[in-house]
Amino acid sequence: MTNRILIIDDDIELCSLVKKCVSQVNLETDMAYNGQTGLLQVMNEKDSYSLIILDVMLPNMDGFQVLSEIRKYSNVPVLMLTAKGSEPDKVTGLSLGADDYLTKPFSINELIARVQSLIRRYTTFNQGGSVSILTFKGMVIDKEIRTVQVEDKLIDLTGKEFDLLVFLASNKGRVFTKKQIYTQVWKDDYAFDDNNVMSFISKLRKKIESNSEQPFYILTVHGVGYRFNKEA
Template structure:
């Protein structure tokens, strides 16, 4: 059974969403404040399939909570907000959100997005379970133990950092990362590259792994935010 944690201070909305998700066969935990949500996260982080997180909360704001979530978990996060602001959406994606929904929204749209996020998360976990040490995508196989990559059955010659970068993005398929986040995660250091250097590094990796040099099939650019590994592969 998939377990969803909802962090929102709107008790009426939480009750409605919990009822709908429970009817879909999910187990739904509800926290009405950021501090309660973080407590529930700590207690259930290994069992969660999704977190639904409101931006506006009475104690901690959603972006602060999201940063904490990303320190300890890769569970998908769907952010909710009453603000129809592109800036809020960009901040959320840059901080590590997987999707964004603006209030008011239809329950059917919410459940569709919940299903999609959980399905992607479960699929990636199943890849690890079925073929330990390998990631398998359309046309690509990453051998984690031997640090090799094959595209369309042809082995690709990657440098150590190119492999690390590809593995990091592939391990988080569909999640958007800024250039700074990529650098701090892959190089494990404070951000010292400028954006043009990161862009150049990704461009070189793309030229090696993309089946069609004119089409970014695996590593996609999310304009104004950063990069992600294609969620459809």
């Protein structure tokens, strides 16, 4: 199967280079040279893209604005590119729903590796229940019979704790805000921050982590939210 990606970047030479390189790993590429055009392509194509590569520094409509609009109706993975390496830019992008961040200049090999990882994760997640066993370092989650074992010990989780763990583990490495976690796990509108997600994260850590104060599985991304350790 050939996956399609969209590059939104005003650097025409960079777009051409990326397109040439990713074609070697069976990826078709569309290109847009400004935010408005890119957003229009995403809206028109809907579910046709497996990944969007989005530059932050775009004319008129910057990458953060484009990302914010995309996230209103699509969960397609977004890899953000920027010439800035500052922490605030990364926090802003991740809090708006970016899946990964790459600072220019970057190596093509690193770009391809991240692109393939994001597409693979997205494809697996959207296959729904096709993968019933999730295996990590010291942990096995069986989604079908709803059990969790850590270091061969069966862990007693509530229904919502299990759902929360499965959601994060199924999106290994991806950062989620509390709002994103609440709407996906609780299946309800997130009207305000009532610390419900933080409370469940804390309870879950105490059950699955060997040291809940220095967790290995569920990590805090300060100023953004939480992610399941991609090294697990």
